[in-house]
Amino acid sequence: MYAVIKTGGKQYKVAKDDIIRVEKLDDAAQGDVITLGDVLMMDDGSGLKVGAPLVEGGAVAAEVLEQTRGDKIIVFKKKRRQNYRRTRGHRQDVTVLKITGIGGDAAKAAKKAAAPNAQAKPAPAAPKAEEAKAAPAEAKTTAKAAAPKKAAAPKKEAAPKAEAKTEAKAAAPKKAAAPKSTAKKPAAKKDTE
Numbered sequence: 001m002y003a004v005i006k007t008g009g010k011q012y013k014v015a016k017d018d019i020i021r022v023e024k025l026d027d028a029a030q031g032d033v034i035t036l037g038d039v040l041m042m043d044d045g046s047g048l049k050v051g052a053p054l055v056e057g058g059a060v061a062a063e064v065l066e067q068t069r070g071d072k073i074i075v076f077k078k079k080r081r082q083n084y085r086r087t088r089g090h091r092q093d094v095t096v097l098k099i100t101g102i103g104g105d106a107a108k109a110a111k112k113a114a115a116p117n118a119q120a121k122p123a124p125a126a127p128k129a130e131e132a133k134a135a136p137a138e139a140k141t142t143a144k145a146a147a148p149k150k151a152a153a154p155k156k157e158a159a160p161k162a163e164a165k166t167e168a169k170a171a172a173p174k175k176a177a178a179p180k181s182t183a184k185k186p187a188a189k190k191d192t193e
Contacts, residue, residue, distance in 0.1 A: 003060050003102045004041040011040065014060060014099045021070070024093035028064045033100065036060045044103030062097040070094050 002015045008023025028034050039058030042049045049055050069091040077086045 001045055001102050002043055003039050003058065005036050005060050006038040006040055007036055014102070016099055016102060018099045019065065020097050020099070021094045022097060023095070024067065025064070025095045028067070028095060030064055030066055032064045034062055034064060034097075036062060042103060058103065060099060061101040062099050065096040065098055067093070067095055 002013060004011055004013050006012075007025070010023070012020055012022065014020060025034065037054075037059055039055045039060060040051050040053065042051075042055050042058045049058065051058065070093075072089050072091050075088040075090055078084065
C-alpha cells in the first residue's frame with residue numbers, strides 16, 4: 001500500500017510508517033494527527049487509483065513528530081571584476097511527519113487519535129466562562145459609581161507656535177552691520193622695464 005501526495009508544492013511517495021520531512025504546516029502542533037487530502041495516486045490494496053488531478057475520497061493520515069528547521073544552505077552571489085561578493089545562510093522551516101494510514105486506514109487512524117485527546121481534555125462549560133467575564137465587569141462599574149469624582153483642574157492655554165516665533169523675532173535686537181575696513185590694499189607692483 002502506498003500513495004503519492006502533494007503538500008508544500010512538492011510530491012511525496014509514502015507508505016505506512018514512513019517518516020517524511022515536508023514544508024512547514026502552520027496549523028499542526030507536535031503530537032497532532034492530520035489528514036492530507038491532496039492524494040494524486042493511491043494503492044490501498046483494492047487496486048491502483050489515479051486521480052485527475054486528485055483521487056476522490058483519498059486521504060493519508062499522518063502524525064506530526066516535530067516542527068523543526070532543515071540543514072543550512074549557503075547562498076553565495078558574485079559578479080566578476082566588480083568586487084561584489086555576498087554570502088548568506090538559510091534554514092527552511094520543515095514539519096516531520098510519520099504516515100499512520102492510507103485510504104480507509106487514514107479515517108481509522110484519525111478517529112483513533114482524536115478519541116484519546118477528547119477524553120483527556122474535556123471541554124469547559126460555556127456558562128461558567130460567561131459568568132466569570134460578567135462578574136469583574138459588574139465590580140468595575142460599582143467601584144466607579146462609589147468613588148467620588150475629582151474636581152477638574154483648570155487647563156493652561158498654549159500659545160500658538162507661529163505667533164510665539166514672530167514675537168520672539170520682533171523682541172530680539174538686530175545685529176549691527178560690521179564696519180567696512182578702511183585699510184588700503186597694497187598697490188600692485190608695476191614692471192618698469
